[in-house]
Amino acid sequence: MLSETFFVNFSQASFLFQKGLDSLDLLDRLSTNSVLRLSDKCIRTTIVTDEKAKIIDVLNVWKIDKNKLLLESNIENVKKLISWINKFTIEEDSRIQEQKNFFKVSIIGNDLNKLYKFIPSLKSTKKGNFIEVNMNSKRYLIGKHELFNGLDSIDFICLDGESSRNKLKKMILNIGISEKTKEDFELFRIKNLIPKSGNEIIDSYNPLDLGLERLIDFSKGCYVGQEVIARLDTxxxxQNIMHMIKVDDIDSNMRGTKITSSSGGYAIAISKKKFV
Incomplete structure (x- = not known):
């Protein structure tokens, strides 16, 4: 259990609408988790992989309704994601539309009573679901979800541009939840082994290298990269393992190890298992 509750501005989040009746079916054939039967107003994280099971993107799928998905990507990977989805869109009823003016803020921690008093309908919302809320004439999607390592989060998607994000941050501060700076969150991320796009989430690694088994449905039907992932697992x-080390312990003679992130004396390393 976390000893603190805070919010963070995910400035690198990037958003797409995927519209059309075949959107979920197409995405299910391109990614590791089962999204085909995702219900309206639900969120699920899945990993899009290539034929060699290398990561193209890890994304959160927000199902608005049967005709519309909101795909939460990252500026590091979004262009590659669009290209990959379009590559496999032949006769499917699926269209990608970039959204340049959406923003994401998340609350992380266990002390949420003040938030529930402020947004009462959120308390009864189950994990994996989201609600649509209007506050101060601004629109938000608010979901109970999790970070890529499984830590619970309350995610706000601000739908009315920077002004909606700025108003939200003020509202959260006013109920007594503080903001964690970019630098402090980077240290938190490293200590909690949360992979990040552009650092760990890159096409050099497969989901198992990053310990993302929880985002793979090993019982689902065929998807691009499935055979490789199944073989690696079975x-x-x-070959690789992601782990945290202290910067002082980094040795130039460390074999088969790449430092992917570092902050505040700690680092995320991805090492060849045979050398660990």
Missing amino acids: YKKV
Whole structure:
């Protein structure tokens, strides 16, 4: 259980609408988690992989309704994601539309009573679901979800531009929840082994290298990269492991290790298992 509750501005979040009746079916054939039967107003995280099971993107899928998905990507990977989805869109009823003016803010921690008093309908919202809320004439999607390592989060998607994000941040501050700076959150992310796009979430690694098994449905139907992931898992052939180390312990003679992130004396390393 976390000892603090805070909010963070995810400035690198990037958003797409995927519209059309075949959107979920197409995305299900391109990613590791089962999204085909995702209900309206639900969120699920899935990983889009290439034929060699290398990561194209890890994204949150917000199902607005049967004709519209909101895909939450990252500025590091969004262009590649669009290109990959379009590559496999042949006769499917699926269209990608970039959204340049959406923003994401998340509350992380366990002390949420003040938030529930401020937004009463959120208390009864189950994890994996989201609600649509108007506050101070601004529109938001608010979901109970989680970070990529499984830590619970309350995610706000601000739908009316920077002004809606700025108003939200003021409202959260006014109920006594403080903001964690970009630098402080980077240290928190590293200590909690939360992979990040552009650092760990890149096409050099597969989901198992980053310990993202929880985002893979091993029982679902065929998707791009499935055979490789299944073989790596079944025969215990995963070559890499993601772990945290202290910067002072980094040795230039460390074999088979790449430092992908570092902050405040700590680092995320991805190492060849045979050298760990």
